[in-house]
Amino acid sequence: MDTKDSAGSGFVGNVFDPNCPSRVVFARIGDKWASLVIQILADGPLRFSELRARVGVVTPKVLTQALRALERDGLLQRTVFAQVPPRVDYELTPLGATLLEPLAALRLWAEHNVSALLNARDAYDEARDAQILAP
Amino acid sequence: MDTKDSAGSGFVGNVFDPNCPSRVVFARIGDKWASLVIQILADGPLRFSELRARVGVVTPKVLTQALRALERDGLLQRTVFAQVPPRVDYELTPLGATLLEPLAALRLWAEHNVSALLNARDAYDEARDAQILAP
Numbered sequence: 001m002d003t004k005d006s007a008g009s010g011f012v013g014n015v016f017d018p019n020c021p022s023r024v025v026f027a028r029i030g031d032k033w034a035s036l037v038i039q040i041l042a043d044g045p046l047r048f049s050e051l052r053a054r055v056g057v058v059t060p061k062v063l064t065q066a067l068r069a070l071e072r073d074g075l076l077q078r079t080v081f082a083q084v085p086p087r088v089d090y091e092l093t094p095l096g097a098t099l100l101e102p103l104a105a106l107r108l109w110a111e112h113n114v115s116a117l118l119n120a121r122d123a124y125d126e127a128r129d130a131q132i133l134a135p
Numbered sequence: 136m137d138t139k140d141s142a143g144s145g146f147v148g149n150v151f152d153p154n155c156p157s158r159v160v161f162a163r164i165g166d167k168w169a170s171l172v173i174q175i176l177a178d179g180p181l182r183f184s185e186l187r188a189r190v191g192v193v194t195p196k197v198l199t200q201a202l203r204a205l206e207r208d209g210l211l212q213r214t215v216f217a218q219v220p221p222r223v224d225y226e227l228t229p230l231g232a233t234l235l236e237p238l239a240a241l242r243l244w245a246e247h248n249v250s251a252l253l254n255a256r257d258a259y260d261e262a263r264d265a266q267i268l269a270p
Contacts, residue, residue: 013246015171018191023167025245025252030165032158036150056153074255095251102244105237110160111148116230117160120209 028073033058033066035103038075038092042100045079045091075099163208168193168201170238173210173227177235180214180226210234 013022029035033055040046040054052063067090070076075096081087092100148157164170168190175181175189187198202225205211210231216222227235 011250013249015242015245016175016189020246020249021253022242022245022249023171025249026170026242027167028252029241029245030167030170032162032165035161035165036158040151054151072256072259073252074259075252095248095255098248099244102237102240105240106164107150107157107161109234109237110150110157110164111155113230113233114148114155114157114160115146117163117208117210118156120230121207124207124209 028069029099029103031066031069033063034070034075035106037063037066037070037090038096038099039103039107041076041090041092041096045089048088048090051090070096163204164234164238166201166204168198169205169210170241172198172201172205172225173231173234174238174242176211176225176227176231180224183223183225186225205231 013020013025015022015026036055037051040051046054048060048063048067051067052058052060055063058066067076067078071078074093077091077093079089079091081089148155148160150157150161171190172186175186181189183195183198183202186202187193187195190198193201202211202213206213209228212226212228214224214226216224
């Protein structure tokens with residue numbers, strides 16, 4: 001990866017520094033709807049209804065909030081077309097598109113390790129229940 | 136990446152499927168304390184107090200909850216040493232260690248794009264404020 005930051009200011013953060021703003025970024029992209037939306041928009045712009053159908057179980061209000069936060073952070077572009085009925089498209093900005101590669105690595109990890117993680121969860125809960133129920 | 140899942144069950148998830156449990160995994164590793172703790176433990180086991188000092192601004196209660204969730208998911212091992220005063224160490228499990236590579240890619244993105252993201256945020260807020268204040 002290029003060692004120069006994308007804004008050209010020369011500032012590079014450090015997430016291990018408790019005062020570094022890059023932790024805010026980490027929290028932002030850690031949001032589950034945000035990362036899913038970015039990956040769904042990888043293939044091109046979508047309307048709100050198409051996007052919602054691909055995301056699945058999410059209320060319009062929650063999805064709207066996630067989209068607005070992504071737009072505010074410069075990761076997503078919202079375009080309103082003056083037609084009847086009005087059409088609103090969402091697409092990744094060039095900055096948002098740079099997130100696709102690291103997010104894909106995390107997605108592959110999630111998909112390939114979901115069984116191991118759920119098994120560990122069950123084992124943990126069973127051990128805890130056995131402890132509670134022990135005479 | 137290996138196409139076989141780590142639990143050996145042959146099950147591979149798909150985060151784009153609204154019913155797939157891998158979305159739960161994504162939400163879990165999306166937690167900001169969780170990903171930070173995993174990266175801090177990259178170099179070896181730490182005690183609670185050492186870990187808390189490295190994490191920075193976090194209450195003991197919130198950090199304890201994050202650690203317990205990571206332990207439950209099989210990503211972190213908690214070891215209690217019977218000594219006075221009792222000593223508790225936290226370290227990554229082999230499963231937890233496999234998360235280091237994808238998390239590092241996301242961290243690099245955060246550190247190198249924090250300026251661009253914060254600039255976008257400021258511009259968005261200024262445009263919104265100007266709209267509200269317009270006569």
